[in-house]
Amino acid sequence: MAVIAFLEIEGGELKKSSQEVAAYASALAKQVGEEGVGVVAEDVSSVPSFGLSKVVKVSSCTDAKACAEALAKIAEEQSASLVVLPHSTFAESVSAILSIKLEASAVTNVIGFPETAGSFVVKKGIYSGKAFTKVTLNGAKKVLTLKKNSFGVGEAGADLTVEANGATGSADSRITVTGEEKAQGDILLPEADLVVSAGRGLKGPENWGMVEDLAKVLGAATACSKPVSDADWRPHHEHVGQTGVKISPNLYIAIGISGSIQHLAGVSSSKTIVVINTDPEAPFFKAADYGIIGDAFEVVPRLVEALK
Amino acid sequence: MKILVCITHVPDTTSKISFSGDALNKDGLQFIIGPYDDYALARAIELKEQHGGTVTVLNVGTAETDQIIRKALAIGADDAVRIDAEPTGSFFVAKQIAEYAKDKGFDLILMGRESIDFNGGLVHGMVGELLGLPVVTPVMRMDVDGGKAKMEKEIDGGKQQVEAELPLVAGCQEPIAEWKIPSMRGIMSARSKPLEVIPPVGVDTKVAFSAFEEPAPRKGCTFVDAGNEKELVDLLRNEAKVI
Numbered sequence: 001m002a003v004i005a006f007l008e009i010e011g012g013e014l015k016k017s018s019q020e021v022a023a024y025a026s027a028l029a030k031q032v033g034e035e036g037v038g039v040v041a042e043d044v045s046s047v048p049s050f051g052l053s054k055v056v057k058v059s060s061c062t063d064a065k066a067c068a069e070a071l072a073k074i075a076e077e078q079s080a081s082l083v084v085l086p087h088s089t090f091a092e093s094v095s096a097i098l099s100i101k102l103e104a105s106a107v108t109n110v111i112g113f114p115e116t117a118g119s120f121v122v123k124k125g126i127y128s129g130k131a132f133t134k135v136t137l138n139g140a141k142k143v144l145t146l147k148k149n150s151f152g153v154g155e156a157g158a159d160l161t162v163e164a165n166g167a168t169g170s171a172d173s174r175i176t177v178t179g180e181e182k183a184q185g186d187i188l189l190p191e192a193d194l195v196v197s198a199g200r201g202l203k204g205p206e207n208w209g210m211v212e213d214l215a216k217v218l219g220a221a222t223a224c225s226k227p228v229s230d231a232d233w234r235p236h237h238e239h240v241g242q243t244g245v246k247i248s249p250n251l252y253i254a255i256g257i258s259g260s261i262q263h264l265a266g267v268s269s270s271k272t273i274v275v276i277n278t279d280p281e282a283p284f285f286k287a288a289d290y291g292i293i294g295d296a297f298e299v300v301p302r303l304v305e306a307l308k
Numbered sequence: 309m310k311i312l313v314c315i316t317h318v319p320d321t322t323s324k325i326s327f328s329g330d331a332l333n334k335d336g337l338q339f340i341i342g343p344y345d346d347y348a349l350a351r352a353i354e355l356k357e358q359h360g361g362t363v364t365v366l367n368v369g370t371a372e373t374d375q376i377i378r379k380a381l382a383i384g385a386d387d388a389v390r391i392d393a394e395p396t397g398s399f400f401v402a403k404q405i406a407e408y409a410k411d412k413g414f415d416l417i418l419m420g421r422e423s424i425d426f427n428g429g430l431v432h433g434m435v436g437e438l439l440g441l442p443v444v445t446p447v448m449r450m451d452v453d454g455g456k457a458k459m460e461k462e463i464d465g466g467k468q469q470v471e472a473e474l475p476l477v478a479g480c481q482e483p484i485a486e487w488k489i490p491s492m493r494g495i496m497s498a499r500s501k502p503l504e505v506i507p508p509v510g511v512d513t514k515v516a517f518s519a520f521e522e523p524a525p526r527k528g529c530t531f532v533d534a535g536n537e538k539e540l541v542d543l544l545r546n547e548a549k550v551i
């Protein structure tokens with residue numbers, strides 16, 4: 001019996017969200033007296049254990065279908081009743097297909113540890129962060145995706161050598177990838193612990209230099225409001241909110257963003273929120289932990305200096 | 309080309325969400341077509357305008373959703389189907405859609421990347437797997453050329469261009485199209501367009517939602533004077549401990 005953790009690698013290392021998945025799966029495995037088994041798809045020779053007892057590598061996991069097939073085989077081989085995945089765009093697609101293959105109960109964006117006495121109950125955010133619900137998973141098998149920054153990573157533990165595993169899946173031959181553009185060298189927004197974000201208050205794309213400076217001194221990712229990406233001031237994948245990326249970093253700094261309910265829907269689960277806005281009545285201050293009422297064009301450069 | 313667009317019935321994005329016991333408090337809430345589904349619908353109608361064919365909208369819901377289905381017809385869908393059931397979970401809904409669509413010969417089954425009520429994001433993947441069709445999500449651009457769809461989709465930290473054979477299932481998001489507003493003529497003609505109501509198939513839902521709660525309020529905002537940014541840095545380091 002085992003709990004399976006699907007782990008994503010970026011630049012040869014476990015992504016932060018996957019470290020959390022590993023810690024979560026191994027804590028859960030311990031609680032129910034099973035083994036925590038990690039599954040990676042990329043080439044990597046060893047990973048920190050985070051309490052898992054082994055990590056296996058599946059080959060040819062090139063799309064969501066192939067990955068779901070390989071995971072289903074491993075789940076069967078290990079008689080696993082539970083598969084935990086990070087809540088990335090890719091893993092979300094994998095989880096849907098996997099849940100059908102395993103005839104499992106599936107819940108995405110789970111927050112925190114489940115209740116396992118009697119029924120298996122998890123908590124998740126609904127209405128785009130405006131409420132929470134508890135979900136009972138009735139199926140004998142279960143597939144969960146874990147919301148980032150909702151559990152913590154704990155101790156990294158000793159390195160585990162990644163074992164080869166024969167399980168493979170076949171990619172969907174009806175889909176051909178013809179091109180790809182990835183932000184290079186930047187900190188990926190969904191993975192970032194610190195995020196600096198700016199809105200229409202910045203008046204034009206030429207004023208983003210100070211936002212990037214602030215992000216740089218902090219080691220933060222950059223984000224923006226919807227009107228900003230709609231106007232092509234910033235790339236679409238930086239847009240956070242109801243219809244954009246949903247993030248839950250430790251720190252979210254909002255500069256010249258009014259704090260509309262749709263914007264808040266994507267950022268309200270950030271641990272700490274700082275708002276910089278000229279308007280003392282900006283709704284964002286009501287959702288903030290720290291605020292500066294002032295002109296971003298003066299405040300942000302001073303903040304950069306103060307951080308240096 | 310035959311296009312199916314699956315739409316959700318969700319509270320307007322500005323709604324304040326509250327619960328009475330274990331049910332959503334619907335007093336004063338205005339319900340809309342899910343914003344992501346609305347993008348899918350808008351693109352479906354554009355594709356129909358370019359290539360001919362039909363757009364059918366489908367909703368799994370009770371009679372209260374007829375109002376948004378009529379809106380979808382007013383925007384330009386040709387006909388509609390409501391599967392008469394409370395949508396009690398991703399698998400339940402996916403199974404209803406797959407059962408309906410399996411022998412209808414749709415070239416495209418479009419829907420939003422996720423619903424904005426339960427934020428599951430699973431239905432398109434499940435429908436694709438149940439029907440044995442390719443699934444592409446979240447799709448930001450889509451053009452159809454011959455028997456193929458050329459698409460751009462979001463990937464973690466970037467985007468990818470893909471081509472896929474029809475039929476296929478796609479989860480959609482902006483900027484695939486601009487939301488469409490019904491015209492007066494559209495609203496008039498929507499009244500006479502067919503809306504078929506069919507019973508659901510029996511499905512083991514596999515999940516049960518209960519115990520709704522609202523997020524704990526934040527502790528309130530501590531203001532720092534402009535010019536005193538050092539103090540903010542100090543608070544972030546030593547009080548919030550986030551940097």
Ligand SMILES: Cc1cc2nc3c(=O)[nH]c(=O)nc-3n(C[C@H](O)[C@H](O)[C@H](O)COP(=O)(O)OP(=O)(O)OC[C@H]3O[C@@H](n4cnc5c(N)ncnc54)[C@H](O)[C@@H]3O)c2cc1C
Nearest residue numbers: 199200201225226241242243244256257258262278279296
């Ligand atoms: C269905 C739907 C979905 C939506 N989804 C999203 C979403 O996902 N994400 C999103 O962001 N929006 C979304 N929106 C749009 C949302 O309603 C707001 O219009 C948007 O968030 C406003 O962006 P903003 O705060 O950048 O701009 P504004 O509301 O124009 O605010 C600009 C702010 O900058 C301040 N400001 C001006 N000058 C300065 C200065 N010099 N220094 C400091 N502050 C200054 C102003 O006081 C103001 O508060 C959605 C809307 C709808 C209807």
